[in-house]
Amino acid sequence: MMKVSLFVTCLCEMFYADVAKDVVEVLERLGCEVDFPTGQVCCGQPAYNSGYRKDAIKAAKQMIKAFEGADYVVSPSGSCAAMFKEYPAIFAADPVMKEKARQLAAKTYEFTQFIVDVLKVEDVGASFPVKATYHTSCHMTRLLGVTEAPFKLLKHVRGLELVPLSNSYDCCGFGGTFSVKMVPISEQMADEKIRHIEETEAEVLIGADNGCLMHIGGRLNRLGKPIRVMHIAQVLNHRGEGGEPYVDEDRKSTVL
Amino acid sequence: MSMKIGNQPFFERVEKNLKDPYMRQAMASVQDRLRGRKLSATVNDESLVDWEMWRNAGEEIRTHTLNHLDVYLEQLSDNFAARGGHVFFAETAEEARLYIQELVKKKKAKNVVKAKSMVTEEIGLNEALEDIGCQVLETDLAEYILQVDDHDRPSHIVVPALHKNREQIRDIFHEKMGYTKTEKPEELTAFAREQLRNSFLEAEVGITGCNFAVAESGSIVLVTNEGNANMVTTIPDTVITVMGMERIVPSWEELDILVTLLCRSAIGQKLTTYITGFSPELEEDSLDSPKDYHLVIVDNGRSNALGTEFQPVLHCIRCAACVNVCPVYRHIGGHSYGSIYQGPIGAVLSPILGGYETYGELPYASSLCGACTETCPVKIPLHELLIRHRERYVNGVGHPKTGEKMMMGLFGIGASTPTLFQMATKMAPWMLGPFAEDGRVTKGPGPLKPWTEIRDLPAPSKDNFRKWFKQHKNSNSEGGADS
Numbered sequence: 199m200m201k202v203s204l205f206v207t208c209l210c211e212m213f214y215a216d217v218a219k220d221v222v223e224v225l226e227r228l229g230c231e232v233d234f235p236t237g238q239v240c241c242g243q244p245a246y247n248s249g250y251r252k253d254a255i256k257a258a259k260q261m262i263k264a265f266e267g268a269d270y271v272v273s274p275s276g277s278c279a280a281m282f283k284e285y286p287a288i289f290a291a292d293p294v295m296k297e298k299a300r301q302l303a304a305k306t307y308e309f310t311q312f313i314v315d316v317l318k319v320e321d322v323g324a325s326f327p328v329k330a331t332y333h334t335s336c337h338m339t340r341l342l343g344v345t346e347a348p349f350k351l352l353k354h355v356r357g358l359e360l361v362p363l364s365n366s367y368d369c370c371g372f373g374g375t376f377s378v379k380m381v382p383i384s385e386q387m388a389d390e391k392i393r394h395i396e397e398t399e400a401e402v403l404i405g406a407d408n409g410c411l412m413h414i415g416g417r418l419n420r421l422g423k424p425i426r427v428m429h430i431a432q433v434l435n436h437r438g439e440g441g442e443p444y445v446d447e448d449r450k451s452t453v454l
Numbered sequence: 455m456s457m458k459i460g461n462q463p464f465f466e467r468v469e470k471n472l473k474d475p476y477m478r479q480a481m482a483s484v485q486d487r488l489r490g491r492k493l494s495a496t497v498n499d500e501s502l503v504d505w506e507m508w509r510n511a512g513e514e515i516r517t518h519t520l521n522h523l524d525v526y527l528e529q530l531s532d533n534f535a536a537r538g539g540h541v542f543f544a545e546t547a548e549e550a551r552l553y554i555q556e557l558v559k560k561k562k563a564k565n566v567v568k569a570k571s572m573v574t575e576e577i578g579l580n581e582a583l584e585d586i587g588c589q590v591l592e593t594d595l596a597e598y599i600l601q602v603d604d605h606d607r608p609s610h611i612v613v614p615a616l617h618k619n620r621e622q623i624r625d626i627f628h629e630k631m632g633y634t635k636t637e638k639p640e641e642l643t644a645f646a647r648e649q650l651r652n653s654f655l656e657a658e659v660g661i662t663g664c665n666f667a668v669a670e671s672g673s674i675v676l677v678t679n680e681g682n683a684n685m686v687t688t689i690p691d692t693v694i695t696v697m698g699m700e701r702i703v704p705s706w707e708e709l710d711i712l713v714t715l716l717c718r719s720a721i722g723q724k725l726t727t728y729i730t731g732f733s734p735e736l737e738e739d740s741l742d743s744p745k746d747y748h749l750v751i752v753d754n755g756r757s758n759a760l761g762t763e764f765q766p767v768l769h770c771i772r773c774a775a776c777v778n779v780c781p782v783y784r785h786i787g788g789h790s791y792g793s794i795y796q797g798p799i800g801a802v803l804s805p806i807l808g809g810y811e812t813y814g815e816l817p818y819a820s821s822l823c824g825a826c827t828e829t830c831p832v833k834i835p836l837h838e839l840l841i842r843h844r845e846r847y848v849n850g851v852g853h854p855k856t857g858e859k860m861m862m863g864l865f866g867i868g869a870s871t872p873t874l875f876q877m878a879t880k881m882a883p884w885m886l887g888p889f890a891e892d893g894r895v896t897k898g899p900g901p902l903k904p905w906t907e908i909r910d911l912p913a914p915s916k917d918n919f920r921k922w923f924k925q926h927k928n929s930n931s932e933g934g935a936d937s
Contacts, residue, residue, distance in 0.1 A: 206919065212879050215915035219922060226930075234923050239875040245862050247822055249844030253866030260870045336823035365486070369781040373821025378904040380819060382468060385908040386785040387821070416909030419894060453912065
């Protein structure tokens with residue numbers, strides 16, 4: 199049995215506990231034994247990308263320690279997984295830590311990447327009959343290089359009609375602290391993204407990174423647009439002929 | 455005029471430009487059109503076999519050249535001088551201006567024609583020449599339009615008048631030059647051509663920029679589409695080329711690769727209409743060479759980057775591919791950057807050349823989406839260099855908000871201490887609870903305020919995931935359903 203350590207990410211843990219549950223259940227259904235290293239914290243990206251390298255290093259050290267014993271580290275965020283890949287560069291001047299960071303980076307996968315590339319599964323047995331479109335996140339595609347995996351998985355979801363999103367390569371305007379430092383620009387980027395989403399006439403926007411989804415979803419809500427926003431783990435955990443969600447009736451199936 | 459555009463603070467500039475619907479529409483449609491053209495001339499062009507290979511070669515050439523910049527600059531200057539040209543190294547913009555002013559005075563020149571050049575814009579050359587009584591004429595069509603429009607500033611390093619449409623150009627020509635025809639590009643161009651032709655014939659001095667200088671032969675290469683640069687270098691008796699000191703290639707072989715990268719990346723052209731290499735050939739019987747040829751090599755802050763983590767920014771070949779894919783530039787346009795160098799490359803380069811005092815916000819005007827790094831033909835890690843700028847900025851050279859520093863300090867403590875981190879996760883629902891309605895927060899307190907200015911925030915999950923996970927594992931191990 200494949201042993202997987204879940205790197206849940208701080209955003210997912212704090213705001214989207216239900217997404218984390220879906221991640222666990224999908225991985226277990228695919229035969230993985232999931233564990234949750236309790237020493238995990240935030241990956242340090244908000245500090246690192248804002249120029250606070252020293253504070254980010256503290257988080258990085260803690261994360262390296264927390265996942266030291268893991269076989270595979272799997273995260274429901276391409277951006278946070280990409281941050282693990284950045285660790286060796288952060289510890290460039292410290293050979294011992296650099297080696298540990300390299301080991302962590304080598305065993306870290308984004309959720310969909312892990313399912314497709316490591317488990318070699320494309321059909322997870324999900325069913326979800328809606329018209330949807332998919333938002334590609336920049337860090338997941340450009341920094342982590344995961345471009346195909348989510349589409350391969352979604353292609354096999356029964357009943358799902360996936361409409362291509364135009365200008366999908368343009369950033370949605372989240373950008374971590376960018377979203378609060380450059381509010382007027384972030385707003386325009388979100389609004390253009392939303393115009394393209396509306397053009398697809400999709401009922402549901404699917405994504406694989408909670409940061410982007412929190413931003414787009416939050417803006418959709420503010421504008422009163424009835425488009426539902428879902429993490430891909432939520433979609434993959436819909437099953438049964440009619441696409442019934444979960445056993446847990448209280449569980450939210452959208453991110454906001 | 456110099457590198458800086460306007461005196462408004464960053465956010466005022468952004469706000470003003472966000473309210474310019476024409477400019478925004480123009481930026482978006484140009485980006486959308488260029489994307490396809492660039493892709494078909496690069497990654498999708500099978501004749502290149504593998505575009506990545508070309509990028510790697512470009513990166514290698516630029517890295518090698520910058521690592522041996524002193525050697526190649528000496529070689530260039532020796533070869534340029536051996537052919538009868540004059541070389542001047544200007545450490546500052548002022549030194550460059552003074553040298554050129556003196557030269558023009560000595561020639562008793564009154565009429566100067568210029569080809570498109572960002573570096574002369576950077577050092578404020580036009581004004582310096584006007585100050586000594588010269589008439590300076592920009593002969594690149596877009597630069598000419600800007601000049602006629604009361605010295606408007608460039609909004610794009612390759613397409614400087616991108617922010618103007620043909621109707622606006624028609625009106626500018628009408629108002630300033632008495633133009634009476636329509637907004638048809640052919641008519642506008644014919645009019646400008648007519649205006650420019652006599653000036654070429656009258657000019658005593660021609661000034662160009664420099665796309666590449668070839669060290670092995672002491673030659674200057676210009677990559678253009680209009681042919682005006684060739685007029686600038688062939689008609690006047692005196693020619694001055696101004697180049698940033700990094701714009702150098704060792705030999706014609708490397709030039710071949712870099713020109714390929716430049717043309718294809720800039721506007722998806724396999725080659726531009728004119729690619730002209732010329733050297734001072736000051737022989738008696740030479741008909742089309744200038745009688746006197748000067749090369750002004752400008753540092754103006756570039757050596758601040760040499761030997762530092764910022765050295766790769768000097769690899770830039772000014773194709774603007776990064777500008778053309780930048781989602782921030784797409785919305786705020788070129789003038790918002792407050793620098794003649796805009797977009798991702800501008801956000802990295804401007805603080806190096808002009809300091810954080812003036813350009814401190816620019817490294818933050820990026821969502822770090824990485825589109826710039828992905829497209830750069832010489833593989834400059836642009837988004838990473840923006841982070842390096844932020845590091846410098848918060849570590850003393852800039853003035854980060856005290857609140858932010860404190861928050862990041864707390865973040866460091868919280869993030870390195872699992873118990874504190876878990877406490878924060880557990881407390882979040884209680885702390886934000888009073889602000890939440892229907893599972894969302896619309897008016898966040900304190901640091902959340904900027905978030906909820908334009909978007910809702912989900913209420914933190916009441917159900918603690920760690921607790922759920924423990925129970926879930928227990929029920930699994932008790933033989934519970936793996937549902």
